[in-house]
Amino acid sequence: MAEDPIDLICLEGDGNSVILRVAGKEQRKRPAESDALVGEFLVDTPFVRGTLKTWIFPEDLREWQQALDSLDAGRDIAWCEGKRNPWLFVELDEDDDRCTVTIKDHSMSLTTVTVTVPLVDAWFDDAYRRLDLVWDTWPMTED
Structure with a gap:
């Protein structure tokens, strides 16, 4: 079952x-290819x-783990x-619990x-949990 x-x-x-919704692992076409997950950005x-x-x-x-660490330390990030x-960019607003998110x-x-959304401290625990859940659900290897 998927x-x-x-x-x-x-x-x-x-x-x-x-x-960024991850749907699952993509079947490798050749044995030498790295695993990949299929995902979709949804902006609303x-x-x-x-x-x-x-x-x-x-x-x-x-x-993404490193980007989360940087965001948690108060630094803007560029992912991918x-x-x-x-490409995903997150810029923190120093005067507010908000961030500007750009998908390019x-x-x-x-x-x-570019979208502006709230970004509160509690978000980080959930973000790390989501990352761990993806790793646990779809273990991946590199070749």
């Missing part, structure tokens, strides 16, 4: 949301709504920048969407 999707990234509030605001398919590799999950995948699809639609 596992239920897991929201690896879930930034939402004030009517806006940016979610009162003004714009859209989805964007992506693939997540083991190194992406490790980099320079890769073929969509530089390879297919050539579209960039």
Whole structure:
């Protein structure tokens, strides 16, 4: 039986949301290929709504861990920048418990969407839990 999707990234509030939903592991076409997860960014605001398919590799999950650590330390992050995948940027608002989240699809639609959402301290525990859940649900190896 297939596992239920897991929201690896879930930034939402004030009517806006940016979610990276992981649907499962993609079948490898060749034995030498690294495992990959199939995911989809979902952006929803009162003004714009859209989805964007992506693939997540083991190194992406490790980099997401590092990005979470940086965010938790109060630094802005860029995740998957320079890769073929969509890029995710999170900029913290120093005066408020909010952040600006930007998804940039530089390879297919050539579209960039920016959304502002709340980001409170409690979000971080949940974000680390979601990452662990993805690793536990779909263990991945690199070749």
